[in-house]
Amino acid sequence: xxxxxxxxxxxxxxxxxxxxxxxKLVNPANKRKYTVIVVGTGxxxxxxxxxxxxxxxxxxxxxxxxxxxxxxxxxAQGGINGAKNYQNDGDSVYRLFYDTIxxxxxxxxxxxxxxxxxxxxxxxxxxxxxxxxFAREYGGLLDNRSFGGSQVSRTFYARGQTGQQLLLGAxxxxxxxxxxxxxxxxxxHEMMDVVTIDGExxxxxxxxxxxxxxxxHSAHAVLLCTGGYGNVFYLSTNAMGCNVTAAWKAHKRxxxxxxxxxxxxxxxxxxxxxxxxxxxxxxxxxxxNDGRVWAPKTKELAEKIRKGExxxxxLKDDDRDYFxxxxxxxxxxxxxxxxxxxxxxxxxxxxxxxxxxxxxxxLDFAESISRLGxxxxxxxxxxxxxxxxQITDENPYKQPMRIYPAVHYTMGGLWVDYNLQTxxxxxxxxxxxxxxxxxxxxxxxxxxxxxxxxxxxxIPYTLGDHLATxxxxxxxTNHPAFKETQKNVVDRINKLLSLKxxxxxxxxxxxxxxxxxxxxxxxxxxxxxIKAKGLIRELxxxxxxxAIVTGINDEFNQNLENAGRVADFLELGELMVDDALDxxxxxxxxxxxxxxTPEGEALRDDDNYAYVAAWQYNGDNQPESLHKExxxxxxxxxxxxxxx
Amino acid sequence: MSNxxxxxxxxxxxxxxKAKGExxxxxxxxxxxxxxxxxxxxxxxxxxxxxxxxxxxxxxxxREGICGSCSxxxxxxxxxxxxxxxxxxxxxxxxxDKDTIVIEPWRAEGxxxxxxxxxxxxxxxxxxxxxxFISVNTGGAPDANVIPIPKVVADEAFNSATCIGCGAxxxxxxxxxxxxxxxxxxxxxxxxxxxxxxxxxxxxxxxxQMDAEGFGSCTNTGACEAExxxxxxxxxxxxxxxxxxxxxxLKSEE
Numbered sequence: 001x002x003x004x005x006x007x008x009x010x011x012x013x014x015x016x017x018x019x020x021x022x023x024k025l026v027n028p029a030n031k032r033k034y035t036v037i038v039v040g041t042g043x044x045x046x047x048x049x050x051x052x053x054x055x056x057x058x059x060x061x062x063x064x065x066x067x068x069x070x071x072x073x074x075x076a077q078g079g080i081n082g083a084k085n086y087q088n089d090g091d092s093v094y095r096l097f098y099d100t101i102x103x104x105x106x107x108x109x110x111x112x113x114x115x116x117x118x119x120x121x122x123x124x125x126x127x128x129x130x131x132x133x134f135a136r137e138y139g140g141l142l143d144n145r146s147f148g149g150s151q152v153s154r155t156f157y158a159r160g161q162t163g164q165q166l167l168l169g170a171x172x173x174x175x176x177x178x179x180x181x182x183x184x185x186x187x188x189h190e191m192m193d194v195v196t197i198d199g200e201x202x203x204x205x206x207x208x209x210x211x212x213x214x215x216x217h218s219a220h221a222v223l224l225c226t227g228g229y230g231n232v233f234y235l236s237t238n239a240m241g242c243n244v245t246a247a248w249k250a251h252k253r254x255x256x257x258x259x260x261x262x263x264x265x266x267x268x269x270x271x272x273x274x275x276x277x278x279x280x281x282x283x284x285x286x287x288x289n290d291g292r293v294w295a296p297k298t299k300e301l302a303e304k305i306r307k308g309e310x311x312x313x314x315l316k317d318d319d320r321d322y323f324x325x326x327x328x329x330x331x332x333x334x335x336x337x338x339x340x341x342x343x344x345x346x347x348x349x350x351x352x353x354x355x356x357x358x359x360x361x362x363l364d365f366a367e368s369i370s371r372l373g374x375x376x377x378x379x380x381x382x383x384x385x386x387x388x389x390q391i392t393d394e395n396p397y398k399q400p401m402r403i404y405p406a407v408h409y410t411m412g413g414l415w416v417d418y419n420l421q422t423x424x425x426x427x428x429x430x431x432x433x434x435x436x437x438x439x440x441x442x443x444x445x446x447x448x449x450x451x452x453x454x455x456x457x458x459i460p461y462t463l464g465d466h467l468a469t470x471x472x473x474x475x476x477t478n479h480p481a482f483k484e485t486q487k488n489v490v491d492r493i494n495k496l497l498s499l500k501x502x503x504x505x506x507x508x509x510x511x512x513x514x515x516x517x518x519x520x521x522x523x524x525x526x527x528x529x530i531k532a533k534g535l536i537r538e539l540x541x542x543x544x545x546x547a548i549v550t551g552i553n554d555e556f557n558q559n560l561e562n563a564g565r566v567a568d569f570l571e572l573g574e575l576m577v578d579d580a581l582d583x584x585x586x587x588x589x590x591x592x593x594x595x596x597t598p599e600g601e602a603l604r605d606d607d608n609y610a611y612v613a614a615w616q617y618n619g620d621n622q623p624e625s626l627h628k629e630x631x632x633x634x635x636x637x638x639x640x641x642x643x644x
Numbered sequence: 645m646s647n648x649x650x651x652x653x654x655x656x657x658x659x660x661x662k663a664k665g666e667x668x669x670x671x672x673x674x675x676x677x678x679x680x681x682x683x684x685x686x687x688x689x690x691x692x693x694x695x696x697x698x699x700x701x702x703x704x705x706x707r708e709g710i711c712g713s714c715s716x717x718x719x720x721x722x723x724x725x726x727x728x729x730x731x732x733x734x735x736x737x738x739x740x741d742k743d744t745i746v747i748e749p750w751r752a753e754g755x756x757x758x759x760x761x762x763x764x765x766x767x768x769x770x771x772x773x774x775x776x777f778i779s780v781n782t783g784g785a786p787d788a789n790v791i792p793i794p795k796v797v798a799d800e801a802f803n804s805a806t807c808i809g810c811g812a813x814x815x816x817x818x819x820x821x822x823x824x825x826x827x828x829x830x831x832x833x834x835x836x837x838x839x840x841x842x843x844x845x846x847x848x849x850x851x852x853q854m855d856a857e858g859f860g861s862c863t864n865t866g867a868c869e870a871e872x873x874x875x876x877x878x879x880x881x882x883x884x885x886x887x888x889x890x891x892x893x894l895k896s897e898e
Contacts (some may be wrong), residue, residue, distance in 0.1 A: 047782075050782065051782040051783075054781050054782055065705060065711075065713065066703060066713065066764070066765060066766065067712075067765065067766070067768065067769050067809065068769070069712070069769075069809060070705055070706075070711040070712060070713050072705070072706065072711070074706065074710055074711050074712075075706045075708060075710050075711065084788070086789060122783070122785070124788045125785040125786065125787055125788045126780075126782060126783075126785045127788075128785065128788040128791075128838070129778065129780040129784075129785035129786070129788075129838060130777075130778055130780055130838070131778050131801075131832065131833050131836050131838050131839055133798055133801045133802040133805050133832065133836070134788075134798075135798075136792075136793055136794075136795045136798040137795065138794075138795050139792060140792025140793050140794050140795065140798075141789050141792055142788055142789055158802065158805075159802065161710060161806065163710075164710055164806075164808070165802075165805060168805065171772075172772070172776055172777035172778065173777065173780075173782070175769075175772050175773045175776060175777050176777040176779060178773045179773050179774065179775075179777075185769075187766065187769070210758060239705040239706040239707065239711060240704060240705055240706075240707060241705050273676070273678040273679075274676055274678065274679075276676060276679050276683045276684075276686070276687055277683065278680070278682065278683050278686055278707060279707045279708075281707075281708050282708075390729065390733055390735070391733075391735070392678075393677075393678075393735070393737055456782050456783075457782075457783075460782065460783075500696070502694070504690050504693045504694060505693075506686070506690060507690075548693055548694065548696070550693055550696060550697065550698055550699065551698055555659075555660065555759070556660070556701055556758055556759040556762065558699065558701055559693060559698075559699055
């Protein structure tokens with residue numbers, strides 16, 4: 001199949017307006033004859049469900065959490081970008097577009113990214129109207145901050161919990177539509193498969209997580225808003241329940257999976273303390289504005305610190321290596337996420353890491369505290385310092401923080417065209433679950449923006465075109481395709497429940513995470529990736545022989561839920577490795593050791609790799625086929641990123 | 645490590661909503677003080693699964709204190725012994741070697757037990773569905789800076805908005821009252837100019853739903869505020885009561 005991204009012709013700034021005009025509309029009186037399924041209730045899902053219901057469609061919304069408000073968008077800390085230029089500092093839609101394309105290392109589509117920047121201003125308006133309490137200045141107007149190395153202040157925020165406030169806003173819109181009877185909400189329901197009839201999505205199969213009932217639901221379109229797959233690494237900043245299952249099942253039903261190897265590793269997280277560790281906690285990127293990153297200059301000094309013979313504060317300035325400031329004098333500690341992460345890894349690999357495990361570097365505020373005073377630092381970062389102390393039992397005002405990178409976001413996801421439709425007709429994908437806007441590296445405060453852009457301002461237009469085309473004919477869940485898909489789901493559950501081996505599902509998950517982190521993490525090589533592929537295959541085989549899954553289907557069974565998700569991660573892991581092997585260049589978060597500049601920076605290969613890699617599923621244990629969507633740049637010039 | 649602890653857990657086990665529950669003892673050995681409370685339970689569960697037993701079910705997700713999923717009553721206190729945090733943010737260094745820890749689910753009529761430590765908190769969703777929103781359509785919003793909001797008002801609304809909907813307030817209350825939760829939600833919107841048009845209709849609808857869900861009345865004990873992981877103030881309750889009286893006396897038609 002030839003990939004057609006359906007990006008409208010014409011000048012960049014007119015593409016979306018023209019496209020909106022060309023899309024078919026559904027007659028208002030006919031809208032109530034259509035049903036739309038929305039899976040996932042984070043920013044993308046809640047905003048889509050509420051907006052579509054408001055238009056008059058009947059929406060069925062699903063989430064595996066006990067309340068739509070608990071979707072993982074809730075945990076985003078930093079902020080949301082909007083090209084409002086309220087600060088008069090030179091921001092514009094074009095600048096946000098340009099920053100996003102460049103930040104993504106030129107691996108995203110111009111048309112999509114421009115649209116994202118264009119609707120970013122509407123998002124801020126929408127959220128304020130819903131009662132989202134953004135930070136304000138004394139004059140009563142909205143406050144902004146600069147974020148993630150951006151040169152303009154375009155980030156709107158709500159203390160350290162912007163995600164929660166935006167999600168509560170979208171959730172309240174969703175609640176309004178539930179109240180009006182236009183949305184039927186299914187909580188504690190997990191999507192187990194997509195039902196397709198003649199290659200078109202017509203519904204889903206779900207499992208009621210409390211009763212175990214396997215149910216079928218039909219609809220004229222299915223929207224997957226199911227988030228990212230960072231938990232394939234086991235340890236990540238994602239919530240425990242985040243999983244790839246919905247997207248993976250869709251992939252197996254014909255939706256291509258794009259750029260799966262593009263994962264973002266965030267440089268400032270609290271390091272791992274031991275094998276019991278279940279997840280990692282992010283410390284906001286804003287800390288790098290005032291903290292200095294360093295490690296001991298020699299292995300010997302690092303070893304003394306690890307053994308407790310020497311304290312960090314006792315180390316003389318001469319014995320410290322402020323490695324980001326040394327290597328990148330222009331940007332210093334504020335280099336982009338991927339660069340900062342990779343450098344921390346290098347230090348640890350050289351044996352200069354600190355902490356008991358030796359897998360950490362320092363983020364030191366001593367200089368800021370002596371310059372600004374402890375109170376000023378507390379006013380800025382108090383809540384983050386408290387959080388750090390709560391978790392580590394160390395006082396960051398007195399000794400430097402220990403930080404290490406952790407998996408945070410996945411830029412890859414289901415391939416979608418300009419209308420957010422996957423390669424399966426009638427199946428759409430929104431938010432982090434799709435691959436589209438962030439290229440090979442996402443900029444700070446852009447994830448929330450994309451989720452809400454897709455849900456509030458893109459899908460309400462593009463979905464109508466599909467619905468108007470197929471017509472409102474009712475879809476019967478008695479169709480054999482529903483029965484067959486339902487049976488497949490039941491069979492797979494029974495197969496999982498028959499596993500009575502000797503290793504827990506979490507042990508497999510942890511092992512997969514180790515493999516992914518080691519060979520498909522911050523630095524990748526052909527040799528390592530080939531090795532990883534073999535290891536994942538072995539692990540997957542072993543899982544289906546020796547895992548233990550307890551209990552029965554017809555009950556609340558968290559062990560069974562987890563088993564299904566880990567089984568899917570085991571399959572995804574292999575595809576990520578295949579994708580990383582195919583892409584023999586370095587770009588953004590994907591760093592191939594074979595492709596670097598003489599200074600050791602990521603070296604892109606635009607002649608050969610300026611494409612989206614979209615993978616097609618060909619059956620269990622069969623190699624997937626690669627389809628390339630060439631990226632066309634008509635407006636920006638491709639340059640080598642340099643932060644020297 | 646030498647400072648690892650050996651603990652005795654007494655955990656509420658209940659197969660499903662209809663079954664009779666009981667406290668069951670488990671041994672948790674070699675517990676590192678750096679573990680979070682939920683990681684300690686993970687380790688116990690791994691042991692149970694290896695024996696083919698049903699693991700202890702509990703709700704959890706983000707494990708950084710914001711999703712509001714986790715919900716344990718630990719030694720008689722919602723979210724355990726420390727102030728201003730959720731269970732997932734509690735670390736084992738808050739306990740001592742050889743301690744016995746009693747772990748129960750939220751106990752309230754409005755939150756029936758689903759299994760073990762997991763309860764059904766959908767009543768909170770239904771209260772918000774009843775009126776916890778501003779009726780604004782997607783696309784119809786004016787420019788975000790059209791209505792200036794004084795910083796003190798915005799900050800006060802934000803303080804109410806930090807509620808994570810975990811239900812600790814209900815669990816802490818001897819009457820199982822949901823007043824702190826509902827009042828925080830009512831207050832956020834009542835304080836902001838955007839929330840004024842539906843202010844009185846909202847408070848009546850949400851209070852009516854709260855009563856219908858079987859939550860108890862508020863007798864100003866203040867346990868909710870003391871146990872709230874986000875330290876939401878009971879001033880919200882006074883504000884909600886005032887709005888509710890105003891609505892009933894003067895604005896019942898709004």
